[in-house]
Amino acid sequence: MELTCDVECYRNYFLVTVYSIKHRTARYFEMFNDHCDDLTLLRRLLKNHTIITFNGNNYDIPLIYMFLDGCTNEKLKETSDNIINGVSKPWSIIKSYKSFNIDHIDIFDVAPGKATLKIYGGRLQTGTIQDLPLEPSSIIDESQLQLMRKYCANDTKITAELYSELSYQIGLRKQMGDELGTDLRSKGDSNIAETIILNKLKELNVDIDAQPYVPDTWHYTAPEFIRFETAQCRQLLTEYESQEFTLDNAGHVVFKFSDGKPQRQITIGLTTYTAALGGIHSCEESVCYTAENDHIIEDCDVTSYYPSTILNNNIYPEHLGIEFIHVYGGIVADRIKAKQNHDKDKAQALKIPINATFGKLSSKYSKLYSPYCSPRVTITGQLSLLMLIEQLEKNGISVISANTDGIVTYFHKSKKSLKDRIVADWCRVTRYDMEITPYRLIASRDVNNYVAIKTDNHVKAKGSYADLTDPYNRLRLNPRTPICYTAVRNYLYDGTPIEQTVKRCTDIRQFLTVAQVNGGAVYDGLKFGKSIRYYYSIYSLDWFERTSGGKVPMTDESRPCMTLPDELPADIDYQIYIDLAERYLTELGI
Numbered sequence: 001m002e003l004t005c006d007v008e009c010y011r012n013y014f015l016v017t018v019y020s021i022k023h024r025t026a027r028y029f030e031m032f033n034d035h036c037d038d039l040t041l042l043r044r045l046l047k048n049h050t051i052i053t054f055n056g057n058n059y060d061i062p063l064i065y066m067f068l069d070g071c072t073n074e075k076l077k078e079t080s081d082n083i084i085n086g087v088s089k090p091w092s093i094i095k096s097y098k099s100f101n102i103d104h105i106d107i108f109d110v111a112p113g114k115a116t117l118k119i120y121g122g123r124l125q126t127g128t129i130q131d132l133p134l135e136p137s138s139i140i141d142e143s144q145l146q147l148m149r150k151y152c153a154n155d156t157k158i159t160a161e162l163y164s165e166l167s168y169q170i171g172l173r174k175q176m177g178d179e180l181g182t183d184l185r186s187k188g189d190s191n192i193a194e195t196i197i198l199n200k201l202k203e204l205n206v207d208i209d210a211q212p213y214v215p216d217t218w219h220y221t222a223p224e225f226i227r228f229e230t231a232q233c234r235q236l237l238t239e240y241e242s243q244e245f246t247l248d249n250a251g252h253v254v255f256k257f258s259d260g261k262p263q264r265q266i267t268i269g270l271t272t273y274t275a276a277l278g279g280i281h282s283c284e285e286s287v288c289y290t291a292e293n294d295h296i297i298e299d300c301d302v303t304s305y306y307p308s309t310i311l312n313n314n315i316y317p318e319h320l321g322i323e324f325i326h327v328y329g330g331i332v333a334d335r336i337k338a339k340q341n342h343d344k345d346k347a348q349a350l351k352i353p354i355n356a357t358f359g360k361l362s363s364k365y366s367k368l369y370s371p372y373c374s375p376r377v378t379i380t381g382q383l384s385l386l387m388l389i390e391q392l393e394k395n396g397i398s399v400i401s402a403n404t405d406g407i408v409t410y411f412h413k414s415k416k417s418l419k420d421r422i423v424a425d426w427c428r429v430t431r432y433d434m435e436i437t438p439y440r441l442i443a444s445r446d447v448n449n450y451v452a453i454k455t456d457n458h459v460k461a462k463g464s465y466a467d468l469t470d471p472y473n474r475l476r477l478n479p480r481t482p483i484c485y486t487a488v489r490n491y492l493y494d495g496t497p498i499e500q501t502v503k504r505c506t507d508i509r510q511f512l513t514v515a516q517v518n519g520g521a522v523y524d525g526l527k528f529g530k531s532i533r534y535y536y537s538i539y540s541l542d543w544f545e546r547t548s549g550g551k552v553p554m555t556d557e558s559r560p561c562m563t564l565p566d567e568l569p570a571d572i573d574y575q576i577y578i579d580l581a582e583r584y585l586t587e588l589g590i
Contacts, residue, residue, distance in 0.1 A: 001020065001021075001022055001049045001050070002021045002022070002049065002050045002052055002163070003018050003019060003020055003021065003045060003049045003050070003051055003052065004018075004019045004021060004051075004052045004053070004156040004157075004159040004160045004163065005017065005018050005019070005051050005052065005053050005056065005060060005064075005156065005159075006019075006053070006054075006060060006152050006155045006156045006159065007059065007060040007063050007064060007152075008132075008148055008151070008152050009063060009076055009077055009080040010073070010077060010134070010136070010138060010139070010140050011073060011074065011077045011137075011138075011139060012032065012033050012034075012073050012139055012140055013030070013031070013032050013033075013073065013140040013145075013148065014030065014031040014036075014063075014067055014073055014076050014077075015028060015029070015030050015148055015149065015152055016028075016029040016030075016042060016064055016067065017029075017149065017152040017153050017155075017156050018042070018045055018051075018156070019153065019156035019157060019159075019160060021052075021160045021163070021164075026149075026153040026156060027041070027045070028149050028152075028153075029041075029042045029067075030145070031067065031073055031076075032073075032140070032142070032145065033073065034072050034073050039067075039068055042068070043068060043100075046064070046100075046102050047100055047102070049103070050103045050104075050105060051102055051103065051104045051105070052104075052105050052107060052159060052160070052163045053104065053105075053106050053107070053108075053159065054106070054107055054108050054117045054120075054155075054158075054159045054162065055106065055108040055117075056104065056106045056108075057090060057091075057104075057106045057108070057186065058083070058090045058106075058108070059080075059083055059084075059090065061090070061094060061102065061104060061106075062079070062083070062090045062091075062093035062094045062097070063076060063079065063080060063083075063093075065093070065094055065097035065098050065099065066079060066093065066097050068097075068099060069097045069099065071097075079093065104186070105163075105170065105185045105186055106186040107159070107162060107163055107166055107170070107186070108186075109186060109187060109188035109191065110166050110169055110170060110173070110185075110186065110187075110188065111162060111166060111475055112475050112476050113475055113476035113477070115516070116516065116530070116531065117155060117158055117159065117162070118130075118131060118158070118529070118530070118531035119478065119514065119516055119531055120158065120162050120475065121158040121161070121162075121531075122478060122479065122514030122531060122533055123468075123474060123475055123476075123477065123478060123479065123514065124158075124161050124162065124165060124474065124475070125479065125509040125512070125564070126157070126158050126161055126564075127157075127563060127564050128154055128562060128563045128564070129514075129531055129532075129533050129562050129563075130151055130154055130529075130562060131520070131528065131529020131530055131531055132151065132529065133147055133148070133151050134147070134148070162475075165471075165474070165475060166475075170185055171345075172345065172348060172349040172352070173185045173187065173192065175345065175346075175349055176192065176196070176349050176352075180195070180196065180199055182195065182199075188356075189352050189355070189356035190356040190357075190359045190360050190363075190366075192352050192353060192356065193352065193353035193354075193355075193356035193357040193359075193360060194357075194360050194366055194367065194368055196331070196353045197324070197327055197328065197331075197353060197357060197368065198367055198368075200327040200330070200331075201320060201323055201324065201327055204323050204326070204327070206320055206321060206323050206324075208320070208367055209367070210319040210320070211319060212317060212319050212367075212369045212370060213317070213318040213319050213370065213372075214247070214251075214369075214371060215372060216246070216247075217244045217245065217246050218244070218245050218372050219241060219242070219243075219244065219245065220240050220241055220245065220375060220376060220379055221241060222237060222240070222241060222379075222380065222383060223313055223380060225384075225429050225430060226380070226383050226384065226387065227387065228386070228387065228390060229390060229394065230268065230390055232266045232267075232268075233266065233268075233386055233387075233390055236264060236266060236275060236383075236386070237383060239257050239258055239264070240379055240383070242258075243255065243256065243257060243258065245372070245375060247371055250364070251363075251364030251369070251371060252362065252371075253277065253362070253371050253372075253374060253375055255277050255375065262276055262277065263275060263276035264276075265283070268386075268389055268390060268393050268399070269393035269398055269399065270398065271283075271284065271398070271399055271400060271401075271402070273386075273389075273402060275382055275386075277375055277378060277379070278378055278404075279378050279381065279382050279403075279404040279405075280382035280385060280386065280402060280403075280404065281402060281403045281404065281447045281448075282399075282400075282401050282402045282403065282447050283446075283447070284400065284401055284444055284446065284447060285444075285445070285446055286444070286445060286586075286587055286588065286589040287400070287443070287444055287589045288441070288442070288443040288444070288588060288589040288590055289400060289410050289441070289442050289443075290440065290441045291438075291439065291440045291441065291455070294412055294413045294414075295410060295411065295412055295413065296409075296410070296411055296412075296413050296416060296438065297400075297408065297409070297410050297438065297439040297440070297441070297442055298408070298409050298419075298436055298437065298438050298439070299406065299407075299408050299436070299437040299438075299439060299442075299452065300388075300406055300407050300408070300409060300423060300434050300435075300436055301405060301406035301434070301435045301437070302385075302405045302406055302432045302433070302434055302435075303432070303433040303434065303435055304332070304354065304355075304433075305381055305404070305405035305406075305432070306355070306358045306377055306378075306381065306405075307328075307332060307354050307355065307357075307358075308431070308432050308433070309377050309380050309381050309384075310325075310328065310357075310358070310373075310377060311325065311328065311329050311332065312430070312431045312432070313376070313380055315373050315376050315377055315380075316328075316370075316373070317361070317368055317369070317370035317373060318370065319370075320368070328354075328357065331350055331353055331354055332350075332354055334346075334350055335347050335350035335351060335354060338350060358374070358377060361373045361374045361377075362374045381404070381405065382404075384426075384430050384432070385402060385405075385406075385407065387426065387429075387430075388407065388422070388423070388426045389402060389407060391422050391425075391426065392407075392409060392419065392422055395415070395418055395419075395422060396411070396415060397409055397410075397411040397415055397418070397419050397422070398410045398411060400442075401442070401444065401447055401450075402447075403447045403448070408439070408442060423436075437454060437460075438454065438455040439452045439453060439454055439455065440453050440454070440455050441453040441492060443492060443588035443589055443590060444588065444589070445463075445464070445465075445584075445587045445588055448462060448463045449462060449463030449464050449465055450462055450463070450465065450588070451465045451488065451489055451492050451588065453492060453493060457493070459489055459492075459493060461485070461489055464480070464485065464584070465485050465488060465489065465584070465588075466485075467485075467486075467489065468482050478513075478514045478515060478516075479509070479512055479513060479514045480513045480514070480515075480554075481511065481512075481513055481536075481577060481580055482509070482510045482511075482512075483501070483502055483505050483510035483511055483577055483581075484502075484577055484580045484581040484584055485581075485584065486501060486505075486510065487501035487502055487577075487578075487581040488581055488584050488585050488588070491585060491590075492588075492590075498578055498581045498582055498585065499574075499578050501581075502574055502577045502578050502581060503574055506568050507568075508535070508561070508564060508565060508568050508569065509564070511535045511536070511572055511577065512533055512534065512535050512561055513533070513534055513535070513554070513558075514531070514532070514533050515531075515532050515533075515552065515554075516530055516531055516532075517530055517531075517532060517544070517546055517547075517552055518530065518546075519546055519547045519548045520546070520547040521544045521545065521546060521547065521552055522544065522545050522546075522547055523542060523543075523544050523545070523558075523560055524542050527547070528544070528560060528562070532544055532552070532555075532560065532562075533560070533561050533562055534555065534558040534559060534560050534561055535558065535559060535561050535569065535572060536557050536558055536559075536572065536573040536576040536577065537557060537558065537559040537569070537571040537572065537573055538571050538572070538573040539559075539571045540557050540558060540559045540571075540573075541557065542557075542558070542559075543555040543556045543557070543558060544558065544560075557573060557576065559571070
């Protein structure tokens with residue numbers, strides 16, 4: 001059976017709450033003023049069930065071991081503060097106090113879009129969001145025990161909801177871990193990538209403990225296929241190859257162009273692009289294109305851009321040797337085979353190490369660390385994309401947007417065969433594959449926030465305009481008046497009036513905004529902690545203020561909604577939502 005678990009720690013009070021996901025019931029184990037009941041049941045639960053925590057490896061689990069060992073309230077609080085302040089290492093505490101093994105899954109690194117547990121609860125539109133009701137330095141009195149139990153139980157319920165949302169990802173981790181003979185259930189994507197690759201390198205007798213090659217300075221050399229015709233692109237290539245790359249104290253790559261700036265803007269055709277160490281993106285704002293008057297809009301995405309760049313150009317950590325390419329290429333080949341065999345789960349599992357490996361090349365704490373590899377990947381990628389952009393624009397095919405691994409083109413249908421030939425030639429030279437998606441409309445606030453309607457009528461929306469009912473977006477983005485963006489998408493899709501979408505909605509979750517406020521927020525004199533949830537009300541003239549002072553943006557005429565109501569509130573200010581949706585539509589160039 002699976003149990004979620006959470007800990008609260010004060011100078012005279014310690015609480016472990018264990019929540020049964022199956023039975024939806026909580027059990028409490030407390031020490032108040034150094035007195036606690038028999039902990040036999042807690043030990044039995046921890047020994048015989050799978051325990052789910054949020055960041056438990058770094059906080060809850062070491063304190064639980066200390067609690068079971070008989071440590072006092074004062075000792076537990078001191079250790080808790082030391083963990084939070086980085087003075088004590090959780091793994092060291094576990095090593096000192098561990099008395100038995102716990103089958104434990106920590107979902108902190110599994111969840112995407114790093115956030116607090118409360119914010120994840122807000123993204124999942126959980127029933128109640130509540131921050132710590134009493135200051136960490138408080139002395140708890142007996143009348144407050146029930147308050148703490150209720151708060152802690154709510155956290156275990158949110159943990160259970162998050163665990164359920166991540167069930168597929170954890171299942172994939174279990175599958176991969178069983179094959180490797182190691183536990184991957186609590187690992188993030190990048191750590192899984194490192195574990196898999198290092199295991200396979202070890203099988204090839206590669207010394208995975210070899211010291212990474214870390215030069216003080218170095219220069220980038222472009223592959224031979226990189227060729228430009230325009231002066232500004234040739235100048236960009238020259239600067240990338242002539243300027244020195246260095247490292248800062250944290251081991252991150254540092255690069256500046258000859259003017260001392262970390263980025264450079266160039267214009268090709270009617271589009272301006274920003275080139276920087278991390279990639280290239282276009283600089284459009286508030287523009288809309290439709291496939292009318294015999295014109296075509298096509299999205300051109302490079303398949304697995306960074307993995308393909310690594311393999312096509314033999315980019316590998318020098319201390320691990322060419323065997324890295326053999327291992328990495330083998331994983332890519334296995335995924336392709338799995339997709340051909342319609343083995344969805346295996347293909348999805350292998351996607352994790354393929355896509356996450358790149359990030360480890362930049363981490364000085366990783367055995368894959370190779371700082372000179374990362375810019376080779378990103379710069380080669382952006383220069384390759386610029387080659388394609390240059391050729392398309394030269395032949396009268398407009399590139400209206402570009403972002404790291406793809407472009408959007410706009411052209412007359414008479415140039416369709418020419419455009420396809422240019423893309424095919426580019427793929428042959430660079431050895432990339434391209435995925436083409438036709439649009440009937442694309443409206444962009446900027447390169448990272450847009451709505452596109454495909455010719456098959458599927459909607460693709462990114463950034464603020466993303467559909468939060470999509471599982472991919474749900475845990476990555478905070479709800480921010482979702483009904484407004486739904487109204488925008490509906491209008492672009494089939495012309496549904498903004499007002500109609502807003503006023504016909506009966507789901508309170510569509511009207512809510514979830515925000516994190518550093519230092520905490522106050523509303524009408526009441527403290528609400530760092531995580532707030534609210535809607536706009538016709539009866540409200542109030543707003544949230546930061547505890548440190550100053551208004552929380554976009555909270556005028558708001559009303560807190562930390563617990564979801566059973567029915568749609570009667571005081572929703574529909575006009576505010578309509579006005580916001582109209583503004584968001586205008587920002588798309590409509």
